[in-house]
Amino acid sequence: MSRLYVRQHFFSLGGHFDVTDANGNTRYTVVGSFFKFPKEFQLLDPSGNEVAKVIHQPFHFLDTFDVDMNGRTIATIRKKITFLRSQYEIDSGAVDVQGSWWGFNFTVTAQGQEVAQIHEDAFSFGHAYELDISNEDYEGLVIALVLAIDYVKAQDSAGASSSST
Secondary structure (H helix, E strand, O other), X not given: OEEEEEEOOOOOOOOOEEEEEOOXXXXXXXXXXXXXXXXXXXXXOOOOOEEEEEEEEOOOOOOEEEEEEOOXXXXXXXXXXXXXXXXXXXXXXXXXXXXEOOOOEEEEEEOOEEEEEEEEOOOOOOOEEEEEEOOHHHHHHHHHHHHHHHHHHHHHHHHHHHHOO
16 A cells, blocks of 8 residues: 655646655656646656656547546546536546545545545645555556546636636
């Protein structure tokens, strides 16, 4: 089992931050594109090899985000048509996400077995998430899902604040 922490730097324009273990050691690095179209985030191991990529698909009617690993799309997050509050669905054949992923308190299961629990740290500056991963084979996928969901929430918040002005 591994406990990892995703702590984003609040003012990081390019989206560059580390995923650390309980001792503060860097386990992964996240590098976001700054001027690239479409927007994407790469999850890199300590050697600089790409583990996963989160890509915002801009030419869809509703917001769509793909999580790619090893050149394949393994999960897609799509905005649903709703009238009151934004809702999204996660489509992944590899895992199921249960709980309040919008509130960052959810569980990831694979083939009926729990592989991770994710919780948001409400007392940190910026965004911070604690990931308890019981099956390390899913570490990259779980981190990529957290990145995708966080980006979805940020996009939705930015859209809501710009439409209310």
